[in-house]
Amino acid sequence: MTPPRQKLPPAEAGFALIEVVVSAAVLLVASAGTFGLLQAMGDASGDQRHRTQAYAIAQEDQARLRSLRLTSLNHLDETRNVPLAGTTFKVRSTGAFINDKTATVSCSSDANASADYVQVTTVVTWPGMTSGQQTVLRSIVSPSNGSIESSHGTLTVAIAGETGAPKAGIDLKVGLFSDTTNAEGCATFPDLANGSYTLKSMGEDANMVGTNSNFLEETLVGVPFGGTKLVKLIYDSPGRIPVKFKYRLGSTGTFEAASADSVVAFHGVMKEAKVLGTAGGARVPLIEAEDLFPFSSTYSLYAGTCDKNNPGIGAGLANVVAPAGSASGEVTLQLPALDLTVKNGSELIQGAKVTVTDKNCKDSKGNLVKRLYTTNASGKQSATTTGPTEPALPWGSYEICASAKISGSFRRKKSATVAVQNLAGSTALTLDLGNNPESSECP
Amino acid sequence: MSVRRISSLREERGTTLVELMVATTAGMVVFFALTTIIVGTMRSSARIGARVEADQNARLASTRIMEQLRSSCVAPRVAPVRSGSTGTSLRFIHQVGSGAVLTPVLSKIELTGTTLVQYDYKAIPGSSAPNWSFDEATPVSQREIATGIAAIPPSSSIFTYKAYAKGAVSEVLPTPLSISNAPRAVAVSVALSASPRGTPVADAGRATQIQDTALLRLTSLAFDRETADPCM
Numbered sequence: 001m002t003p004p005r006q007k008l009p010p011a012e013a014g015f016a017l018i019e020v021v022v023s024a025a026v027l028l029v030a031s032a033g034t035f036g037l038l039q040a041m042g043d044a045s046g047d048q049r050h051r052t053q054a055y056a057i058a059q060e061d062q063a064r065l066r067s068l069r070l071t072s073l074n075h076l077d078e079t080r081n082v083p084l085a086g087t088t089f090k091v092r093s094t095g096a097f098i099n100d101k102t103a104t105v106s107c108s109s110d111a112n113a114s115a116d117y118v119q120v121t122t123v124v125t126w127p128g129m130t131s132g133q134q135t136v137l138r139s140i141v142s143p144s145n146g147s148i149e150s151s152h153g154t155l156t157v158a159i160a161g162e163t164g165a166p167k168a169g170i171d172l173k174v175g176l177f178s179d180t181t182n183a184e185g186c187a188t189f190p191d192l193a194n195g196s197y198t199l200k201s202m203g204e205d206a207n208m209v210g211t212n213s214n215f216l217e218e219t220l221v222g223v224p225f226g227g228t229k230l231v232k233l234i235y236d237s238p239g240r241i242p243v244k245f246k247y248r249l250g251s252t253g254t255f256e257a258a259s260a261d262s263v264v265a266f267h268g269v270m271k272e273a274k275v276l277g278t279a280g281g282a283r284v285p286l287i288e289a290e291d292l293f294p295f296s297s298t299y300s301l302y303a304g305t306c307d308k309n310n311p312g313i314g315a316g317l318a319n320v321v322a323p324a325g326s327a328s329g330e331v332t333l334q335l336p337a338l339d340l341t342v343k344n345g346s347e348l349i350q351g352a353k354v355t356v357t358d359k360n361c362k363d364s365k366g367n368l369v370k371r372l373y374t375t376n377a378s379g380k381q382s383a384t385t386t387g388p389t390e391p392a393l394p395w396g397s398y399e400i401c402a403s404a405k406i407s408g409s410f411r412r413k414k415s416a417t418v419a420v421q422n423l424a425g426s427t428a429l430t431l432d433l434g435n436n437p438e439s440s441e442c443p
Numbered sequence: 444m445s446v447r448r449i450s451s452l453r454e455e456r457g458t459t460l461v462e463l464m465v466a467t468t469a470g471m472v473v474f475f476a477l478t479t480i481i482v483g484t485m486r487s488s489a490r491i492g493a494r495v496e497a498d499q500n501a502r503l504a505s506t507r508i509m510e511q512l513r514s515s516c517v518a519p520r521v522a523p524v525r526s527g528s529t530g531t532s533l534r535f536i537h538q539v540g541s542g543a544v545l546t547p548v549l550s551k552i553e554l555t556g557t558t559l560v561q562y563d564y565k566a567i568p569g570s571s572a573p574n575w576s577f578d579e580a581t582p583v584s585q586r587e588i589a590t591g592i593a594a595i596p597p598s599s600s601i602f603t604y605k606a607y608a609k610g611a612v613s614e615v616l617p618t619p620l621s622i623s624n625a626p627r628a629v630a631v632s633v634a635l636s637a638s639p640r641g642t643p644v645a646d647a648g649r650a651t652q653i654q655d656t657a658l659l660r661l662t663s664l665a666f667d668r669e670t671a672d673p674c675m
Contacts, residue, residue, distance in 0.1 A: 019466075021469070023473065024469065024472075024473050027473055027476070027477060031476070031477075031480050034480060034484060035480075038483075038484060038487045038488070038491075041487070041488075041491050042487065042490075042491055045491045045494050045495055045498075046494075048495070048498055049494065049498050049651055052498050052501065052502050052651070052653065053651070053652070053653055056505055056653045056654060056655040057654065057655075059509070059655050059656075060632070060654060060655045060656040063630065063655075063656040063657060063658040064612070064656065064658075066658050066660065066663060067607075067611065067612040067629070067630065067658050067660060067663070067664065068611065068663060068664065069610060069663060069664045069665070069666050070663050070666070071666050072610075073663075084652055084653075084654060085595075085636075085648075085650075085651070085652035086648075141663050142662070143663070148666055149666050149667075
């Protein structure tokens with residue numbers, strides 16, 4: 001009989017078994033490596049087969065594209081699936097007109113620049129493809145005599161910044177066709193029927209504005225009969241000007257902070273001034289005049305909504321440059337003050353409704369701009385019955401109406417047109433609801 | 444020391460047998476695993492090798508045919524594909540050179556069994572463009588393009604001939620190409636399946652399928668045309 005196992009010397013127990021187990025482990029590791037190698041070989045073989053097939057499919061697609069009319073290749077961008085040997089290949093075909101002179105999508109300072117040939121590109125991908133290993137074939141198709149409608153023309157758009165540098169990423173739309181400017185700031189719309197088009201340029205995605213300080217600009221363009229029309233536009237990163245306000249009562253040298261509802265920014269190149277803020281809306285101490293095209297010369301800035309609010313000179317007008325992609329220093333505009341008092345005989349009226357109508361400027365709906373106030377305990381115009389007096393108004397001419405309910409019935413008093421245009425002092429006005437008032441409320 | 448060693452050896456007699464049995468069993472398991480791995484490796488290697496060979500066959504066959512088809516416009520308005528071409532037999536003229544008009548070679552690429560064979564015929568001296576005549580009695584050269592070639596099921600054709608219809612190369616011409624249809628063939632599609640020469644292991648996916656098309660045109664279609672002839 002064998003002695004009990006527990007009596008074996010511990011150092012010698014299971015020695016052969018351990019050897020086998022270690023050997024098996026080593027073998028497993030080696031096997032794993034071998035299998036990995038086999039797997040890699042299989043993958044490479046499969047990938048090679050897919051590449052061969054993808055290349056042939058790409059060539060086939062190039063042949064198909066070459067068989068099409070050039071007009072069909074214009075703006076072509078289509079994707080289709082091609083099943084072959086159990087694999088579904090995705091084939092994307094694109095066409096773009098190229099200018100031979102620049103070897104880029106047609107665009108040049110030369111007014112006679114034209115689209116000389118079409119570059120057709122085929123990209124073939126397949127499921128499980130190694131990233132970035134798609135098959136790409138690119139070739140050109142030259143327009144032969146008669147391959148393009150002779151009455152059609154080409155529209156080329158070149159977009160540069162304030163310094164002349166090309167601007168990429170501006171979205172363009174002409175009729176049904178869309179394109180985006182490339183790195184050279186160019187986009188081409190070949191083979192358009194001759195006539196007039198509205199070219200829409202949109203800089204939202206590129207965060208750039210046109211010279212009217214709008215992201216969306218519209219330009220009327222004419223496409224010539226059998227020729228090329230080059231349109232040059234200017235877009236750049238918008239600048240920003242923070243605007244604050246101040247006023248003074250009388251001729252005192254002490255200015256108080258004021259609030260305003262809108263600011264006008266204008267540059268000589270702009271077709272129309274840009275109004276920031278809301279005419280007749282909430283009055284705020286700071287208005288950011290933003291999304292302004294960064295002209296190298298200055299903007300004219302003044303409070304208000306139309307050119308009649310422009311003081312023309314003095315502290316109510318600022319001339320400031322809007323830096324590209326950043327903000328200028330803070331600007332403070334002085335507003336003329338209307339020193340209004342609403343009373344009933346000798347009694348100051350608190351809570352009266354005050355409507356200040358700009359006699360010259362209209363809002364976006366075509367109505368004269370109205371600013372609404374109430375009166376505080378001093379009978380002065382304010383946002384609330386207990387708020388501070390807000391005498392500041394944009395430079396302009398106004399009709400002032402004050403009304404209040406006194407002894408159960410409304411009393412209203414209107415002023416004649418008052419010019420609030422004194423920056424050296426203030427314009428005083430008293431409306432006495434006890435002196436021959438109308439019996440209704442101000443609008 | 445010697446007394447303790449003798450005592451110790453006496454105690455190990457039965458244990459050695461158990462160890463030997465366990466080790467033998469484990470060894471057998473390892474042996475079978477090793478054998479399986481080796482067999483699997485050999486089969487995989489054979490399968491991969493066969494697939495690579497099939498890929499090369501397919502690529503070689505396709506490239507040879509395509510290169511010649513794309514050199515088939517030897518003169519303007521001369522249709523390269525000849526009548527009598529079928530789904531497994533392509534007859535066309537082609538040539539490579541720098542002249543304005545080249546004297547072409549008539550080639551017939553034919554699938555015989557699973558072998559693609561090309562026969563070349565020389566133009567008869569004295570015949571000229573565009574009505575070359577060829578001595579088709581005896582080929583000047585004959586060569587095997589590839590073996591293990593077949594059509595891609597369910598089709599039984601390797602070659603497909605297409606003509607313009609409604610502004611696109613979309614009309615598939617019936618085969619064998621008639622005398623009236625042959626001059627309309629502006630595109631030839633080649634779709635084939637290539638298998639390796641040997642089949643050392645069973646592999647349903649060993650054959651490579653490939654397809655390509657040669658456009659027999661020099662320019663794109665005019666904007667106001669619905670059809671066009673080859674080599675224009």
